[in-house]
Amino acid sequence: MSLLESALHNIISQATQDYKDIATNDPVVQSSDDNTARGDHLDRILRAQQLEKKALWDKLYQLENSRIQDQANAVFSSKSEAVTSTARKQLQALMYEHREINNLVASEMANLDTMERPSDDILEIEFREDVDRQIKQYASLNQFAKKQLDHLTNMLREEKKVLSECEDVYAALKEKERELAQEAYVQSYPTQLRREQAEWDLQYKQDTHDLIDFLDEYYPPHPVDNAGDLGEQCELKELLEDLMNQAVDSPDNPYIKLVPGTYWTPYIQTLVKGGVVKYHPTDSSFIRINDFTY
Structure with a gap:
């Protein structure tokens, strides 16, 4: 210690x-606050x-x-x-390394001064060889890329072919499924279907008869455009019949052509304004019956 x-x-x-x-x-001294006297001593x-x-x-x-x-x-x-x-030792080591590095740099600089520079012809030959080597490498790479592209193209073509075949098979299966479902429905409810079919046929005949009577009464045969009173006539019911047949026979192309001299323009305008037929979007000489949905 x-x-x-x-x-x-x-x-x-x-x-x-x-x-x-x-x-x-320390003596216990009472304070003067509690009405007890205490000396200054x-x-x-x-x-x-x-x-x-x-x-x-x-x-x-x-x-x-x-x-x-x-x-x-x-x-x-x-x-x-x-x-x-410790710092003194580190400083000595760093000074030694610095001296060695300076010696190496001086030696390399001396070697650079003594090296012979190759001639321009040699440099040109080396440059050409380097360019030729790079061209060959690029050509080889390009050839490889073309082979890969051809391979991928063939694979894509095969995949598209398989996809098309699968789509055809799928469509055929869906159609077969629909036919089987319809056959099952017919087999399950033959009496009801026959009754419904008879009712629809009767309704169709009645509607057709009413339509013909209506057209004969309110839209009788009329001369075609520019034919005069004694010229060739056209009937509105025949025009409607042609439109309906075209829509049923060719649903992908339900239009018929309005040949001049075969129709009366007011009848066509009446059908258009009534929403029964409509013009072709790009050629007004073609009309079709409208699709009526319920």
Whole structure:
């Protein structure tokens, strides 16, 4: 134990003992606030004790602070010496490496000065060889890319063929499924279907008869355009019949051509305004019957 630590230990022990003595020996003095008198002598004694305790604790704090600072300085001093020694060794190593690098650079520079520069002919030959080699590499790469492209094209063509065959098979299966479903329905309800079919046929005949009577009464035969009263005549019911037959026979192309000299324009306009027929979107000489949906 050093002298400083011994002195610090003695001071701490003395301060602790004095504090215990003062704390245990302080007289219990009643305050004047509770109507009991207390002499000035006792007040001075108490103030002196408090000042003494404060001074003692301040001295203890200063000694402890000084001890901590001394220890820190000692540690920093030892570390500083160690760091300085390590840094000195590193600096020496770096200086040696720097010197060696400078020597190598100087040697290489000397070799560059003594190297012979090839002639322009040799440089040109080397350049041409390098260009030819690159051209051959590009040609080989291009050939490989073409082979890959042909292979992928053939694969795509085969895939399209397989896809088309699958679509055809799927369409055939769907059609067969529809036929089987219809056959099953017919087999399950033959009597009902025959009755419904008979009712539809009867209704169709009745509607057709009513339509013909209506057209004969309100839209009788009329001379075609520019034919005069005694010229060739046209009938609206025949025009409607042609339109319906075309729509049934050729659903993909339900249009018929309006041939001049075979129709009367007001009849055509009446059908168009009534929403019964409509013109071709790009050629007004063709008309078709409208699709009626319910």
